[in-house]
Amino acid sequence: MTNIYFNRWFSSAYHYINMIRDNPDGQRFTFYGTHPDPGHLALQACDYSEQEPVLHGEEYVEYALDFCRRNEIGVFIPRLKMLEIAKEARRFDEIGTKVMVCRDIPxxxxxxxxxRFYESLAGSGVVPLPEYEIAETAEQFKAAYEKLAARGHRVCFKPTNAEGGMGFRIIDNERSEQDKLNDLYGWVSAAISFEEAYGTLSSVERFPRLMVMELLxxxxxxxxxxxxxxxxxxxxxxxxxxxxxxxxxxxxxxxxxxxxxxxxxxxxxxxxxxxxxxxxxxxxxxxxxxxxxxxxxxxxxxxxxxxxxxxxxxxxxxxxxxxxxxxxxxxxxxxxxxxxxx
The missing domain is CATH 3.30.470.20 (ATP-grasp fold, B domain)
Incomplete structure (x- = not known):
């Protein structure tokens, strides 16, 4: 029997654990999970779970190593701190834990x-890329928006390192005051006018990098x-x-x-x-x-x-x-x- 560990996953890991458990070959596995929320849904599919401390960098890697060692984990399927864990994958090898992660660190x-990934694919023909510019100052943001809009694109932006839809916004200069009022009573909108975005970004000298892109x-x-x-x-x-x-x-x-x-x-x-x-x-x-x-x-x-x-x-x-x-x-x-x- 192999022990499998999922660390701080999305709630959808509940399904993945059960899909592995209910495999057609009848292989038996024991599932371990950690999460800062001890009642998190993903943990409900686990045979054993532990409340995960909030740690960063090397401290988190040491925690994961200790957890794998203590529980004789055979396969570790990380989501949180994937890059940090990948950099130390050999240390997991040494204790007999196989880490399901890409080991190509660059x-x-x-x-x-x-x-950075878009830059690595530019001109490669692997997959078409949207037109984009990078901004980390309000003036760079303004220049990027104007450049893309002049090419006939509707424009959106998103942090370069966001996961899922976090931070995604669509620039819509047709928004009325009624639209803004409706946002208070309905679903939260991803739409924002250029002036609203520019005004907010102008409040700081520099901000985390944004990709200003053609809207798809x-x-x-x-x-x-x-x-x-x-x-x-x-x-x-x-x-x-x-x-x-x-x-x-x-x-x-x-x-x-x-x-x-x-x-x-x-x-x-x-x-x-x-x-x-x-x-x-x-x-x-x-x-x-x-x-x-x-x-x-x-x-x-x-x-x-x-x-x-x-x-x-x-x-x-x-x-x-x-x-x-x-x-x-x-x-x-x-x-x-x-x-x-x-």
């Missing part, structure tokens, strides 16, 4: 900073990818967001070709996610996440149990490359869960 550092207004697609330990692509499944909570798992050659080119260039092992968004029929890169995505459990309705196959890959257990089912229309419902005592 690549991983680039993936964490979107502007059309459909968004996540391509969930499974690779072996050497980064050889085994399966790629595009998941397109449709209306509401509806997703479509589609066999689209242009997206599968992007996945193949990314795999050949980056050699990311195990499970990762490529996010693209369309503009005028062209899929352009948003970001690549070198981990299981939040919506992977929907992609796995294709018949490909990516979390379990990734575990098999890191354990060196052979398996045939999976053949996904496409043409699937899928959604999700809230799942009631009886919580364990804290």
């Amino acid at each position: 690549l991983l550092e680039c993936l964490m900073e979107k502007d 207004p059309d459909e968004e697609v996540s391509i969930d990818c499974l690779a072996d330990a050497d980064g050889n692509l085994l399966a790629a499944i595009p998941r397109r967001k449709s209306s509401g909570r509806i997703y479509l798992l589609e066999d689209k050659p242009e997206l599968l070709e992007i996945a193949s080119r990314v795999a050949a260039r980056c050699r990311i092992p195990f499970v990762y996610n490529i996010q693209v968004k369309y503009n005028n029929g062209v899929p352009k890169l948003l970001e690549i996440n070198p981990r299981m995505s939040g919506g992977l459990y929907i992609t796995c309705l294709s018949g490909v149990n990516m979390p379990y196959l990734a575990v098999k890959a890191i354990l060196g257990q052979p398996f045939e490359p999976p053949v996904p089912q496409f043409g699937i229309r899928a959604s999700y419902l809230e799942l009631p869960v009886l919580m364990k005592p804290v």
